[in-house]
Amino acid sequence: MADTTREPIxxxxxLVKHFPLTQGIVFRRQVGAVRAVDDISFTLYPGETLGIVGESGCGKSTVAKLLMNLERATAGEIFYKGEDISKLSGRALKAVRRNIQMVFQDPYTSLNPRMTVGDIIGEPFDIHPEAAPKGDKQARVRELLDVVGLNPEYINRYPHQFSGGQRQRIGIARGLALNPEIIICDExxxxxxxxxxxxxxxxxxxLQDEFGLSYLFIAHDLSIVRHISxxxxxMYLGKMVEIGSDAAIYDHPTHPYTQALLSAVPLPDPDAREGRERIILTGDVPSPANPPSGCRFRTRCWKAQDRCAEELPLLAVPQRYADADTAVAHDSACHFAEEKPQVTHA
Amino acid sequence: MPDQNLTGTRSTAPVAEVAQAEAGPPPGKPRSLWSDAWSDLRRKPSFLIAAAMILVLIVIAAFPGLFTSASPRDADLSGAFLRSPELTKFFSPEWFGYDSQGRSVYARVIYGTRASIVIGVSVTVIVLFVGSLVGMIAGYFGGWVDAVVSRIVDTFMGIPFLLGAMVILVSFDVRGKLVITLALAVLGWTTIARVMRGSVISVKQADYVQAARSLGAGTWRILLRHVLPNAMAPVIVVAMVALGGYISAEATLSYLGIGLADPAMSWGSDINTGKDQIRVALHVLIFPSIMLSGTILAFLMMGDAVRDALDPKLR
Known part of the structure; x- marks a missing residue:
């Protein structure tokens, strides 16, 4: 379980990432920017799983790429054990990469089809010779295959000989090879x-229990995120709109967007379905290249008022619940944050 | 669900069982795209015919003396001037008749093979190497590198292939195999560079390249281990088809008199010799032409078959 009294890892x-939009072929000029990630802050503690949910295009995967330094942040800092890693390069970045690894979304494209499973899982040791096992590299690769529940005899096979689930296990084994402390899981x-x-x-x-890993778990499936986080x-349109313990988010959501998301989760129990109110949002997600002023969600929000267009709501514990001692007192970026019990499950 | 016990136990054994029950890979030899392609090709008649033809041509090019006892340079003007072919005398010097200088057409066809094969293969090798390197650099690094390289490629592409080769060759006094090879390579590498660039651009976006980057892999490791092996297939196919084109280009240049010329032997220059007696002695023209067309056809068929075998969309 998470130990929030310790230092964050x-x-x-x-954190900000803007992708420039350019026009012109010979003389390129910037005509705007897609604000994929716009001013996001959060912390991850050792041994904890932080889930990040949001619909397609809200910037979840960009956050993962920024944390892995696969994309450079436009602004903001990423501290790993107190050191800002967002501006590192070369040797220093390579050293940090040993401790932060990633599991990719699509197991069909994240493994090189021309390499054997042994080469794929053993590649981290070739790149970081100082982290390679002293003796037999093959033995370590077999051990990793065993750890993720694959037959070590599969070491000489190619990725296309495996099913999707098996491939994802290979991807996880590759992520574990360097004994990282943080694994970023992008769906x-x-x-x-x-x-x-x-x-x-x-x-x-x-694996988390066994190796004390911290996960940043990005997904759009609310039930899975609740299960593991x-x-x-x-997240909504590049902003973090609400963050808290899983009980806080799932049982006491105060942001209207979270409430709308949760009201869309299918319920297996027909009786519970009866008493639940479904919030149907109208309209589409606005373009991240031209987001609405003030609160990003105001164009689809049933609570929106003039204030929402003028003033950006901050991600903080709402005034109304500032003195509350329960899970309802968690950060929510809404001027009118309020619980709405009839939308949550059970 | 059978996997509920996964969280409860520390032992990895039950996990392994579950994972294997999840449709394990069939036993047997490891298969890759190339081995899949190979098993596909082995069952294709067009590939087998083309491969057999190419094999024979390579043996002829390497050891022409095995196929004929006659010398291609022995001229018996008084005895054999434009003598007709004796089609039943297989492999004898008279088989394809004699040309206007009394030389055995069969011997000349055999000895002319080497020029075509050597020039075709060496141009392809040079073009593959240079084009792949340039295309890979442009595609992988992108940005201004790509902009500069692509403009250079566009410039070369703007030069008509044969016209350009003629202009280059005319400026040389002695035109041997090396000069012709280099002239064709200088004009030919751009096709490969373009294909490679496109292929690399599509491969470098792949998750496994991102995964290698996130592991901290260096540029060369990414290029050589991840990008190149996955970007090679379309380039190989284009190169095989191009090989036939280079052979035909060499013959065209030799026919026009600015490629290989006597005493060097080439089907192109023999066709040129034969065209003057086309009404009285068609055989002088026809046999080198058949060999040339057959050779080009063999390489085109091979390229076609390999493309079908490597094209993932047909799988």
Missing amino acids: LEVRN PVSALDVSVQAQVINLMEK DRVGV
């Missing part, structure tokens, strides 16, 4: 069948 402060199960999803999620939980952050 990863701290993100005011690690959304490309898998439902039955296989559970196996992979359970494997990830087991200690804390959950909800």
